[in-house]
Amino acid sequence: MIKNNFYIFLAFCLLLTGCRQKSAVKSEFISVSIEPQRYFAEKIVGDKFKVKTLVPNGSSPESFDPAPSQMVDLGKSRAYFMIGLFAFEKVRASNLSESNPEMLLVDCSKNLICVEQGHEGHSHAHDGHSHQGSDPHIWNSPETALVVAKNILQGVTQIDPANKNFYEANYKKLEKEIYETDSIVKQKLVNLKTRQFIIYHPALSYFAKEYGLEQYTVEFQGKAPSPSQMVELVNESKTKGIKTVFVQPEFDRKNAEVLAKEIGAHVVEINPLAYDWKEEMVKIAEALEKQ
Ligand SMILES: [Zn+2]
Structure with missing residues (x-):
């Protein structure tokens, strides 16, 4: 009898963990702000996470404002990789972290020396020296894209340290591609x-x-x-x-x-x-x- 109960208990435990694993896998996704970040992120995470982009095609991230339902969905990500310099990111970041303490928030502009807006060569002949903050287009050059990719690697390794070697190997391939693009x-x-x-x-x-x-x-x-x-x-x-x-x-x-x-x-x-x-x-x- 005791033995029988034990087997029932064991079967029950297996069922429970089985279900839990299944639902965990289902919600395993990470989010990024824009499509070029998804390009880098997908190359790094391979099949370990699905990558979702927040700003839809045809929208300008400078004027983008996420809908409440998008914010809820974003909060379910294991990690959100923002560019870190868009207005909507700055406005939403602290609230997003507070309401989703389990989610890792990564600033992809970390360790990057930014260009100031209106000072990129000549924005205009006489721009009146307006200071609008850092220029957010950091993914549009190999040198700065590499920093974005590195920040993604660090974030992914932080949420899933068990697959560190896999992510690092993928990053090396991406790094090679970025250097090739540069040449x-x-x-x-x-x-x-x-x-x-x-x-x-x-x-x-x-x-x-x-x-x-x-x-x-x-x-x-x-x-x-x-x-x-x-x-x-x-x-x-x-x-x-x-x-x-x-x-x-x-x-x-x-x-x-x-x-x-x-x-x-x-x-x-x-x-x-x-x-x-x-x-x-x-x-x-x-x-x-x-x-
Ligand atoms: Zn822009």
Whole structure:
């Protein structure tokens, strides 16, 4: 009888742990703010976690505001890897940690020297020296992307130390890919006729800094330019012989097209928020090479 009871008890225990394991696996996901972070995170975690992106395609993370249901879902993540420099992240971070003490919050801009907004080469001919904080586009250059990837590695290792070696090996492969991307980009930018380019929204500040380029923006302090600012930009662009105007899907391209026509430049659509980080980096370099 005692023996029988013991087996029933044992079976019950097995059933319990079985169920618990199953439900734990189901909720094992990590979250990131934007798609290029998912590209890095997926390469590091492999099949150990599902990776969810908070900011949907077509939204600009600078003006993004998560819905309450998105915040609830985000709180169920094992870890949330934010860029750390977007307004919505700064507003939501402390509350998110307080209501989800089990969730690890990782700032991907940790250990990075940021470019100040409005000071990336020339944001505009005369930007009035406005200080809007650190430029958030840290994933758009191999050097800074490497820091983002390293912060993801550290966070993942913290929540799942048992698989440390697996994550580190994956990170090494990603690091190699980032270095390869850097040499492809470098090669394409070696003999540029002009090292200046125009972009609607200043997404390439870190890219410009890393490769000795100058970024001019159509957008002025996050807003469409005034007619006088446009005239100023046209004159400056003509003087510098700028031949490329980048536009991004989240922003209005009308002003950029008017400007390009005026100065005889090509409009090139890029998407620095796309998932395939490497493809996008190479595409930007190729556009500059062809100008
Ligand atoms: Zn942006």
